[in-house]
Every structure is written in C-alpha cells, then in structure tokens.
Amino acid sequence: MVNMKVNLLGISLDNPVLGASGCFGFGEEMAALYDLNLLGSFSFKGTTLHPRLGNPLPRIAETPSGMLNAIGLQNPGVHEVIATELPKMKGYFHKPVMANVSGFSVEEYVAVCSLLDQQDQVGWLEVNISCPNVKEGGMSFGTSPELAARVTRAVKAVCKKPIIIKLSPNVTDSALIARACEDEGADGFSLINTYVGMRIDLKTRRPVLANRTGGLSGPAVFPLALHLVRQVYKAVKVPIVGMGGIASAQDVLEMMLAGATAVQVGAASLVNPYACRDIIRDLPLVMEEYGITNISDIIGGMKD
Amino acid sequence: MKQQQFTIESNAAIAHQVYELRLSGDAGALATPGQFVNVQVGNAYLRRPLSVAKWDDRGMTLIYKVVGSGTDWLAQQPTGARLDILTGLGTGFDLKKARKHPLLVGGGVGLPPLYQLGIELIKMGCQPRLIMGFASERDVFYQKEFEQLMPVTLMTQDGSAGGKGLVTDASLQAQDSFLYACGPIPMLKALHALPLDGQFSLEERMGCGFGACMGCTIQTAKGPRRVCHEGPVFSKEDLLW
Numbered sequence A: 001m002v003n004m005k006v007n008l009l010g011i012s013l014d015n016p017v018l019g020a021s022g023c024f025g026f027g028e029e030m031a032a033l034y035d036l037n038l039l040g041s042f043s044f045k046g047t048t049l050h051p052r053l054g055n056p057l058p059r060i061a062e063t064p065s066g067m068l069n070a071i072g073l074q075n076p077g078v079h080e081v082i083a084t085e086l087p088k089m090k091g092y093f094h095k096p097v098m099a100n101v102s103g104f105s106v107e108e109y110v111a112v113c114s115l116l117d118q119q120d121q122v123g124w125l126e127v128n129i130s131c132p133n134v135k136e137g138g139m140s141f142g143t144s145p146e147l148a149a150r151v152t153r154a155v156k157a158v159c160k161k162p163i164i165i166k167l168s169p170n171v172t173d174s175a176l177i178a179r180a181c182e183d184e185g186a187d188g189f190s191l192i193n194t195y196v197g198m199r200i201d202l203k204t205r206r207p208v209l210a211n212r213t214g215g216l217s218g219p220a221v222f223p224l225a226l227h228l229v230r231q232v233y234k235a236v237k238v239p240i241v242g243m244g245g246i247a248s249a250q251d252v253l254e255m256m257l258a259g260a261t262a263v264q265v266g267a268a269s270l271v272n273p274y275a276c277r278d279i280i281r282d283l284p285l286v287m288e289e290y291g292i293t294n295i296s297d298i299i300g301g302m303k304d
Numbered sequence B: 001m002k003q004q005q006f007t008i009e010s011n012a013a014i015a016h017q018v019y020e021l022r023l024s025g026d027a028g029a030l031a032t033p034g035q036f037v038n039v040q041v042g043n044a045y046l047r048r049p050l051s052v053a054k055w056d057d058r059g060m061t062l063i064y065k066v067v068g069s070g071t072d073w074l075a076q077q078p079t080g081a082r083l084d085i086l087t088g089l090g091t092g093f094d095l096k097k098a099r100k101h102p103l104l105v106g107g108g109v110g111l112p113p114l115y116q117l118g119i120e121l122i123k124m125g126c127q128p129r130l131i132m133g134f135a136s137e138r139d140v141f142y143q144k145e146f147e148q149l150m151p152v153t154l155m156t157q158d159g160s161a162g163g164k165g166l167v168t169d170a171s172l173q174a175q176d177s178f179l180y181a182c183g184p185i186p187m188l189k190a191l192h193a194l195p196l197d198g199q200f201s202l203e204e205r206m207g208c209g210f211g212a213c214m215g216c217t218i219q220t221a222k223g224p225r226r227v228c229h230e231g232p233v234f235s236k237e238d239l240l241w
C-alpha cells in the first residue's frame, strides 16, 4: 500500500492532485461527472470584487500540444460567489477548497481576500498576480517584485488562512519575485500561470483571439513549468503548488521531484474531464513502479 | 454528458469536402436534437465540436465539412476505427415551441442538427418544412433524406441547383409557426430580423465543450451564457442582435 497523503500548509490532502483554477469553474459541471471528493481539492475560478463578463470571443485558440486562452477573468463577482456558488458547492464538495482571487488594485485584492478568508469552506487563498489576459492589473502585479510584495503584505494583513501567491512565468526571474513575496509573509507559491502567446489566422491575417494574445497552457509548457518550479523551490522555504501541462501520474511525480508539494491539473481537464480522476487512479501503480511508498518523501527530491 | 468510445461504421463523402460519419456505440447521453458531441481527433490537442444529425439505440451520425487539420484527420479514418467522444453536450432545440408548421432553415453544415429535429417534430404530429441553402450544387447534401421527411426548398447562391439566392430569398409562408435555424452567423442574423419567433443554433470556438472553461460565453438578454452549456441553441429574444 502506498501513501498519497500530503500536507499543504496545515491541511492534509488525501492526494496531491487539485483541479486548476479556470478549468473547473466552481466544480458543478465536473461534479455531474464524478465524485469531486476524490480530488485532493480544486481551485475555483478566479474571483474579482465585481462581476466580469470577460473578453470578446474567440477566447480559445489551439496550439501544438496545448491551447491559448483569453477568458479575461469572467466570474460572477465575490458577493455572488459567496451567496450562490459556495452554498451550492456544499452539496458536492466536502473538503477545503482553494479560493482563487484576482484584482485590479491592491485594495481589490484585499477586499476579495478578506471576504473569502471568512468562508468556512475555503482552505487556502490563491492570489493570482499573474493573469495575462486583462489589460490593467492582473499580471502587472506579478511582474514587479515591489508590486508583488505590496499585494502580499496587504492580503497577509487581513487574512488568517494561508496565502498562496500564484506566480507568472512571463518574467526574467521568478525566484526574485518569489523571494520578495516570501519576505512579506507569503505562505506558499503556485506556478505556473500561462505564458503569453498568439496565433494568426492565415485567411484573415488577424490574430485568432479577439484579445490578440492569450495564455499558453497544456503539455507544451510542462518542461518550462518544471524548470520554474525547480528554480523557485531552490529560492524559497515555503511549499509550492506546481502546475503547467500535467496530464499523467508520471507528470505529477516529476513535478513533485522538482519541488511541488501538491499539483494542479488545468488544460488536461478540459480535453478529458476525467483527467484528475484518472491521474489519481493511476498514481498508486506508478508510485509502486518507481518504489515510492510515501509520496511526500519525493517532494523536491530531484538529484541535482 | 458522457465520455464514450464509438466505432466507425462508415465515413464517406456525400458532397464537396463534406462527409457523413456513421458511428456505432452508446448515444444514450443525447436527449434533444441540437445537442452536440466533442470528438477527439488524433493530431490535435482540443476536441472538435460537431452537431449530431441523428441517433438511435445503435449509434449516431455526424456530418462534417473538412475545413482544417482536425476534420481532415477525421476524413481519413477508416471503418472500424475507434473515436473518443464526449457526447450529450449542450442544450438543444425546444420542441414545445414548434406548434403546427415549424420552419426549419439550415445553411451548409448547419443542416445536420435539423435532421433529428425533423424526425422528432414529425413524431409529435407537427408538419415541418425545410429551407436548405448551399453555395453551389456540389455542396448539396441530404436533400433526399430530408425530402423523405418533409417538403424541402433548396437554394444555392449561384443557382446551380434549386432556387438562386440565399435562404432568406425563399419566402416565408403564412402558416409558418416557428423558426428553427442553424448555419453561418450572417444567415442567422438575417433570419433573426424576420417577423417570426424562433430558435437559433450558434457556433463558437470551444475549450472544453462542457461548461468548465468559460471559453465560449456570449452576452444575452438573460446575462452571460455559455454556448456549449446553456446553448448552442438560443431563443430569438435572448440574442442581442
């Protein structure tokens, strides 16, 4: 018997596999397919203070081994999330959920985080300072160490729950930004958010995405994500939630060897809604194959 | 929604670049005409959304046009090959709105979902008719199949088969009771302007096809709605055209 349990910032997870923000909605559609309680947890759709309709269509473009998205943080706003989505979620998900938060100003991050921090169902706050698909705010907080540190300090001041800062890969030095946030009390990091990319329609010579650019995710980014997780793991002491292109139990183990305590699965869940369930089903076998008894033993265990 | 394996029974060209794909397998997740499936194609990351032309206890039929690499791959798949399909997606046509003489209008590969719709409307005792529009004679498909079900008006833009012009050049009849339309957006917008209540089936680029990614959301009179989940069929009054 293998042990898949990991501890993420004081909360024990049955396994290290979480659904990634933006690819699970608030869980309802997935819960219609299988019991979401077999997940470690999931991170719900990026939530802002006010409702957002998101970007014009098309918002999706295909790429080799992946996809670009330019959703633009469509969400019903934090008040509606608390009034409607979280109560509904009680019906199908009984574990702590990760609350993904976005904002366009420090004040907005503070307002949304402090409201979600008070919700019993929320286990962790994942503060997205790396959304590449919104004009102001979003990623700009994640590309400057000073701004990233300011957001971290401000939300730490108003929240009791663990703050996980979601880092952008669209920077020269992720480790520098991570250290700046760690100095302000960040309890953990999640990475990677998507890489900025573009596709052009040959017939119209226009970008496929109405937003012109979008965020790249899927297997195409897996090696890039592994590399960044390793860099940040080396630079900080706090735990890391690793993601970017994970599609199999083997990928989970690689990501954990690089330094992740837990992982998230995004794009893979969109092409195969059962991806997380399948990965969790396969994980014990693959662990046995590689002689792993306790999955938590391998965190960061890559031999340099 | 269900994830199912289907086996190709036949996959043959029925018009210029248009193929009829007959699949055997469990189509039980489909409930209403106008719903669609999302097909994994071997050479691409995202699935390809396709409407269901008909289904029964043994399987279902899709009709697709080769427009890019995914549909091109599909056209090369032999009989006996297996396809991984998410089936029973979206919200289809509301049959209760049809009344006695529903008018079905389809342009090009917008026609497929209207086939099962016709079958169901006839079962309910309605007397539907169809206007089908294509660019040219070589694009025409399913004329006979539809004619076995209902009166058909064929229009081609170049006049090489049937009447010359767009579907909107074929006139409305006094008895037309409700419109069901699927096809290119300019066609749908022109039909939306007619003095006839109706429902419209839309296409959008999709990430998941089952409501999880918000990749396909449009603004409607009722607020934001996902084409893959609350749609692809929308009622006239909900579309902000």
Ligand SMILES: Cc1cc2nc3c(=O)[nH]c(=O)nc-3n(C[C@H](O)[C@H](O)[C@H](O)COP(=O)(O)OP(=O)(O)OC[C@H]3O[C@@H](n4cnc5c(N)ncnc54)[C@H](O)[C@@H]3O)c2cc1C
Pocket (backbone or CB within 6 Å): A061, A062, B036, B046, B047, B048, B049, B050, B051, B052, B063, B064, B065, B066, B067, B068, B069, B070, B071, B072, B109, B110, B112, B113, B202, B203, B204, B205, B206, B232
């Ligand atoms: C609900 C729905 C029902 C559909 N029903 C049918 C049908 O019955 N028959 C048929 O021939 N076509 C139908 N389409 C369109 C069909 O999905 C596209 O033609 C197909 O995805 C093109 O794939 P490709 O790889 O050949 O083209 P590529 O251009 O190489 O595809 C690249 C990407 O763009 C997407 N894409 C390209 N064109 C469209 C489009 N028109 N709509 C949505 N996504 C697109 C593809 O899915 C893929 O992700 C439907 C679309 C939707 C949304």
Ligand SMILES: Cc1cc2nc3c(=O)[nH]c(=O)nc-3n(C[C@H](O)[C@H](O)[C@H](O)COP(=O)(O)O)c2cc1C
Pocket (backbone or CB within 6 Å): A020, A021, A022, A023, A045, A046, A047, A069, A071, A073, A100, A128, A131, A166, A192, A193, A194, A216, A217, A218, A219, A221, A243, A244, A245, A246, A264, A265, A266, A267, A268, B207, B213, B214, B215
């Ligand atoms: C359609 C889509 C929507 C996303 N929305 C969000 C979001 O709202 N907040 C966020 O922090 N990340 C969002 N992401 C990023 C993912 O959570 C994840 O970081 C990224 O996609 C890499 O993982 P993957 O390759 O497994 O998809 C989104 C990704 C996709 C594909």
Ligand code: FES
Pocket (backbone or CB within 6 Å): B205, B206, B207, B208, B209, B210, B211, B212, B213, B214, B215, B216, B217, B226, B227, B228, B229
């Ligand atoms: S395509 Fe994902 S929500 Fe519609």
